[in-house]
Amino acid sequence: EIGVERRFVPESCPRAVRPGDFVRYHYLGAFPDGTRFDSSYDRGSTFNVFVGKGQLIAGMDQALVGMCVNERRFVKIPPKLAYGSEGVPGVIPPNAVLHFDVLLIDLWNSEDEVQVQTYFKPEKCPRTVQVSDFVRYHYNGTFLDGTLFDSSHNRMRTYDTYVGIGWLIPGMDQGLLGMCVGEKRIITIPPFLAYGEDGDGKEIPGQASLVFDVVLLDLHNPKDGIAIENQLVPESCERRSQAGDFLRYHYNGTLLDGTLFDSSYSRNHTYDTYVGKGYVIAGMDEGLLGVCTGEKRRIIIPPHLGYGEEGRGKIPGSAVLVFDIHVVDFHNPADSVSITVHYKPSNCTVLSKKGDYLKYHYNASLLDGTLLDSTHSLGKTYNIVLGSGQVVLGMDMGLQDMCVGERRTVVIPPHLGYGEDGVEGEVPGSAVLVFDIELLELVSGLPEGYMFVWNGEVSPNLFEEIDQNHDGEVLLEEFSEYIQTQVDTGKGKLAPGFDFEMIVKNMFTNQDRDGNGKVTAEEFKLKDQEAKEEHDEL
Numbered sequence: 438e439i440g441v442e443r444r445f446v447p448e449s450c451p452r453a454v455r456p457g458d459f460v461r462y463h464y465l466g467a468f469p470d471g472t473r474f475d476s477s478y479d480r481g482s483t484f485n486v487f488v489g490k491g492q493l494i495a496g497m498d499q500a501l502v503g504m505c506v507n508e509r510r511f512v513k514i515p516p517k518l519a520y521g522s523e524g525v526p527g528v529i530p531p532n533a534v535l536h537f538d539v540l541l542i543d544l545w546n547s548e549d550e551v552q553v554q555t556y557f558k559p560e561k562c563p564r565t566v567q568v569s570d571f572v573r574y575h576y577n578g579t580f581l582d583g584t585l586f587d588s589s590h591n592r593m594r595t596y597d598t599y600v601g602i603g604w605l606i607p608g609m610d611q612g613l614l615g616m617c618v619g620e621k622r623i624i625t626i627p628p629f630l631a632y633g634e635d636g637d638g639k640e641i642p643g644q645a646s647l648v649f650d651v652v653l654l655d656l657h658n659p660k661d662g663i664a665i666e667n668q669l670v671p672e673s674c675e676r677r678s679q680a681g682d683f684l685r686y687h688y689n690g691t692l693l694d695g696t697l698f699d700s701s702y703s704r705n706h707t708y709d710t711y712v713g714k715g716y717v718i719a720g721m722d723e724g725l726l727g728v729c730t731g732e733k734r735r736i737i738i739p740p741h742l743g744y745g746e747e748g749r750g751k752i753p754g755s756a757v758l759v760f761d762i763h764v765v766d767f768h769n770p771a772d773s774v775s776i777t778v779h780y781k782p783s784n785c786t787v788l789s790k791k792g793d794y795l796k797y798h799y800n801a802s803l804l805d806g807t808l809l810d811s812t813h814s815l816g817k818t819y820n821i822v823l824g825s826g827q828v829v830l831g832m833d834m835g836l837q838d839m840c841v842g843e844r845r846t847v848v849i850p851p852h853l854g855y856g857e858d859g860v861e862g863e864v865p866g867s868a869v870l871v872f873d874i875e876l877l878e879l880v881s882g883l884p885e886g887y888m889f890v891w892n893g894e895v896s897p898n899l900f901e902e903i904d905q906n907h908d909g910e911v912l913l914e915e916f917s918e919y920i921q922t923q924v925d926t927g928k929g930k931l932a933p934g935f936d937f938e939m940i941v942k943n944m945f946t947n948q949d950r951d952g953n954g955k956v957t958a959e960e961f962k963l964k965d966q967e968a969k970e971e972h973d974e975l
Contacts, residue, residue, distance in 0.1 A: 439496045440513035450505035454544055456489025461543035461644060464909045467536045474535075475527055477894040483542050485644045494519050497537065504541045506581045512537040543581045551611045552625040562617035566656055568601030571740075572613060573655035573755060579648045581625075585641040595654055597755050606631050609649065616653045622835045624649045648751045654694045657739040657757045663720045666735040668761070674729035683851075684767040685867060686724055691759045693737075698751040707765050709867045718743050721760065728764045730804045736760045754954025757873050766804035768850040775848040785840035791824030792882025794933030795836060802875045804848075806947060809864060818877055822934035829854050832872065839876045847872045880933040888932045888940045889920065900961045911956040916948075917941045 461483040466475035477484045481741055486492045488501050496514030504510060507805055516522065516532045524531040554560050566572055573595040578587040589596050598604045600613050608626030616622065626647045628634070636643040678684060685707040691701040701708045710716045712725040720738030728734065738758040740746070748754040789795060796818040801809040821827040831849030837844065849870040851857065859866035885892050897903055903911050903919045920941050923929035931940055948956045 439500055439515070439518060442511040443508065444511055445507075445509040447505055447507045450508070452483060452505070452544060454488055454501050454504045454541070454747055455546075456498075456502060458488050458544055458546050459485070459644065460488055460504075460541060460947050461485045461642075463540045463542060463895055464639040465538040467538075469534050469536060482642065486917060490548075496535070500537070500539070501541070504539075504544075506541050506544055507583070508541050510537075510539045512539060517801075543644070543646050547629070549627040551608045551627075551630060553622055554625075555620060555622040557619075557621040559617055559619040562620070564617070566600055566613050566616045566653070567658070568614070570600050570615075570656055570658050571598070572600055572653060573597045573753070574613070574651050574653045576652075577650045581646045581648060595753065606647075608647070613651070613653070616651075616656075618653055618656050619695075621650070621652045624651055655692065655755070657758050658864070659739075659741060661739040661741075663724050663739070663742060664737040665724060666737070667732070668735060669731075669733040671729055671731040675731070677727045677729055678712060678725060678767050679769075680726065680762075681711065682713075682767045682769050683709070683711050683867060684728075685709045685724070685765045685865070686762050687734075687765060688760050688762045691761075692752075693757045693759060696869055707865065720758070724760070725762070725764075728762075728767075730764055731764045733761070736762060768869050770850075770852060772850040772852075773855060774831045774850075777846045777848075778843065779846065780842075780844040782840060785843065787881070788838045788840055789823055789836055789876070789879055790882070792885060792932065793823045794820070794880040794882060795823055795839075795876060796820045796878035797836070797874055798874045799875075802871045802873075803865070804869045804871060809866060809870070820934065822882065822932070825934075829870075831870070835872065836874070836876075839874075839879075841876055841879050844873070844875045847862070847874060882934075883930065883932045888935070888944060889929055891923075891929050893928060895963065899963075900958050909957060911944050911948075911961070912954070913942065916945045916956070920944070 459773070463477045463483055464475075465478070467473045489498055491498075493501075494514065496512070496518030500510065500512040500514070514535045514537065516534060519535045520529050520531075520533065520891045522531045524533055529535070531576070541917060575589045576587075576593055577585060577590065580583050601610050603610070605613075609624065611630070612626065624650070628644045628646060631647045632641050632643070632645065636645060641647070651885065674730030687701045687707055688699075689697065689702065691697050713722055715722065717725075718738065720742030721736065723742070724734075724736035724738065736759075738760070740755045740757060743756065743758045744752050744754075746754045748756060752758065778856035798812045798818055800811045800813065816912065821836075824833055826833075828836075829849065831853030832847065835845075835847030835849065835854065849872070851859075851867045851869060854870045855864045855866075855868070857866045859868055864870070900911070901907070903915060905915055905919075918939070920929065920931075921937070922930055931937065945956065948961055950960045
């Protein structure tokens, strides 16, 4: 009988050799005195054979049965179960006892199928791999004995391929089906579903079983469109985005496996762009349509609507992109100021107009409700001359036709507000502004173009009255003193809201036509006289 000494038995032995199995093993063959007569190691390749089919000497056919992969056995085979009384001329003498030191490397059967062992599966699995899907996965490829022959991790690049259309070995085509993104499984493939008798000509020998430890990172189908998952939609949504609108939004961009590749939050700045005009990738252009201010949604974009096969920056080629967005505001370049009146007094007879001096309170915020500024917190009103450029154009428009006591909300698009640049540290660029306004006081202004008007008849000897020392010349001091007296006595009125000295100096400069700092009787003219002379000249 043969003698078998089990010199090493692995802890795990999921399968042992049975008659009819195909095995790959290494061996050292020697005589009892230690003289070596053969070695698979010297040839640099395993011995590959079916067990129990008469392809081996009888003793080896028996000795291999029950072995596990990575098991090592020392086998003594008597002549009658080896080469008998004839031996092998020049190699094995007659009636020789043979010793074999055997290490089993591989084991399979022609009836084997692909084996799949899932050792991690995500709780959520909205989609699994189907035939014709495109996948990105990482893998470690080993033989049954654990020897590594390839790894995508070592190359730091996923393996990207279609499934079920012949781009992969048949066993991997089968083994990937039904996987979820994030799932980890071990796929064991017999050689007839892998690289067969010839191997791959490089790392994989013929008749080798292959073991792939796979983690699926990405999955899509070329027929996929974008997918939208609404996470938060405000109860009040008066307007939804359309092609041509300009949006400001925050986002986190991840791959399907959750890997973050970009975030507007980390830059502390919204992403600002037009939608539906090709300024962003096609999937985002589509995914940003129909959103409300304040809405949060997830947009899942297949690579053919994202960055394609090449990828970009931290985004690998053929990657599905997941954007979690929060819409901060949007507007259209054609938008004007929007006014909503909340309260108007019943005795509303005097309406604000250009040139009026207004005092009002306001709360200023962004469309998402972020407070920017408030006169209430300062404890004083904001005072302007309407239409004089003291506020942004949209506010000048929004304050028109108000009466004292009225309350209204004025929404100002950025092209009528602070534009693309905004106000550093205060107002973001391209931001829509919302002002809640209450008008507290209105002082009627002067007719357009006038800084001072008379409340009564103008003296026919006006120049002489101003020229107090009667030297035929009026200096700025004389002019200023005279105007101040007219205002104090109610005979004249200055445009409200402007600095007295600035107005007087401006009026004096207009009269000082030769710029010598003095006004003579010949230079001195009232505004209506100037207009008449210009008309006569025309």
